[in-house]
Amino acid sequence: MSSWLGRRFQATVGPVAHGGHCVARHEGRVVFVRHTLPGEEVVVEVTEDRGGSYCRADAVQILSPSPDRVTPPCPVAVPGGCGGCDFQHATPALQRSLKATVLSEQLSRLAGLSVSVAVEELPGGPLGWRTRARLTTDASGRPGFRAHRSHRVIPIDGCPISAPGTVDQVVGQTWPPNSSVTVAVDATATTHIGPSAAEESAARRTWQVPAEAFWQAHPDAADVYAEVVAAWAGLSPGNAAWDLYCGVGLFASVLATAVGTAGEVIAVESTPAAARAAADNLSDLPQVRIFEGRVEAVLAAGIGRAPAIVVLDPPRTGAGRKVVEAIAARAPERVIYVACDPAALARDVATFATQGYELKNLRAFDAFPMTHHMECIALLGKTT
Incomplete structure (x- = not known):
């Protein structure tokens, strides 16, 4: 079978799958498609084909949009752009519904359980929540995030899901080329760039969190x-x-x-x-x-x-x-x-x-x- 890499074709999008994509089928093969929603009619472009029964693609044209489709708030949350966000093109309510579907499907397929669970919203809304980020720099030292399933760096001017005091403190500066920059803002509103201990608050206690530790x-x-x-x-x-x-x-x-x-x-x-x-x-x-x-x-x-x-x-x-x-x-x-x-x-x-x-x-x-x-x-x- 010849590779489908770069090939474009029209497809009807099926259910969401674990990993931030939906499932379509074309000429007997499964196509995992990003940047789309269940029920949409789209034109896809194959981005990865290693042979076998499936390939990966992006939806590059939306012919019949879902009523829950919205314009992504980030300009690089698009095909060929940043790989960090999967569902910026969906309403927050649909995002939670898609995640609930994935959770139920995984429990059914891997554990043999029939479980339906609503995915609960945390306070604060869908933007500005991410208090910790690791950025990668390109050959010129510009910070950004990697493209989906790629080492290619997408330079950014900001990040809508990141909290004030994180990414906004890193962009617009030049850093060592081909390296990484970690940034966090802690419970005291202090920004930490690189290795340092953050101070967090939870469970009625104050926590010292070193850079190597998880929070x-x-x-x-x-x-x-x-x-x-x-x-x-x-x-x-x-x-x-x-x-x-x-x-x-x-x-x-x-x-x-x-x-x-x-x-x-x-x-x-x-x-x-x-x-x-x-x-x-x-x-x-x-x-x-x-x-x-x-x-x-x-x-x-x-x-x-x-x-x-x-x-x-x-x-x-x-x-x-x-x-x-x-x-x-x-x-x-x-x-x-x-x-x-x-x-x-x-x-x-x-x-x-x-x-x-x-x-x-x-x-x-x-x-x-x-x-x-x-x-x-x-x-x-x-x-x-």
Whole structure:
């Protein structure tokens, strides 16, 4: 079969798929199309074809627009432009609906579950929410973001989804060529460019967050997630609990409040700077013990008392079978799983099912408006 790269043809767009695109079909092949919406009639241009049953394309002409189509607020959120945003051409309500569809589809396909969950809006609206960004510079030192599935840098003059004090402090300047620039604005409205410790606020505490450590990009996300964990934990004073992939200690602090000084919270983090920050941030909570290391290695050592609950917030790839089996081996009553990727969540939920745990509750949040990303919090309990 000859490559379709650069080929244009008309297509009817089908459902949304995980990854920020919709599915169309042409001459027996699946075409994953960006910059379109379900039900639209479009002209596509193939941008990637590695052979096989599918290729990737952009919608370069909209023949029959969806009633939920809008003009993107960013001039580079277009075919061939910045790859950071996937849904700027859709109303915020439709964006959340598309994400809910993807979440349900992933749970059905990978975990065999029929679940319908609304993706909840966080405060502040779809623009100006992103408090942390990493930009890349081109050969001339101009900052920008990469094109979709490419190393090509798209220089920018601004970023509508980024909070004041971030991208606006980087653009218009020349930086070292072919490098990266990280920028963040913290809870004190201080801008940090490059490695430095930010000060954040969530769960009624102040947090020192080193540059290497993770913190939520949406300013309301950490507080909201901490509230969900607190509501679902079901802990009593004296209980033991685990916080895996604990970062700088957000969820460990919530668990520590619930179990009190007679309880025990084991927190595990693999990034040394984050683990040190967690120890400093939670130094007033003697019931918290911080372990630095990979979660699977620390759990294999047989740490602490059997937990009543395990909270885990793994990276985008998920926890994986070894971690799930290690958790199940200690037989917690409940597991709270915080996930930024619905496919990884669904795979791990399926693995938990083989260990005698079922999905009891699920919430999803539009913590990354204009992109295809979302945050999910799942409550799992022992199968009845």
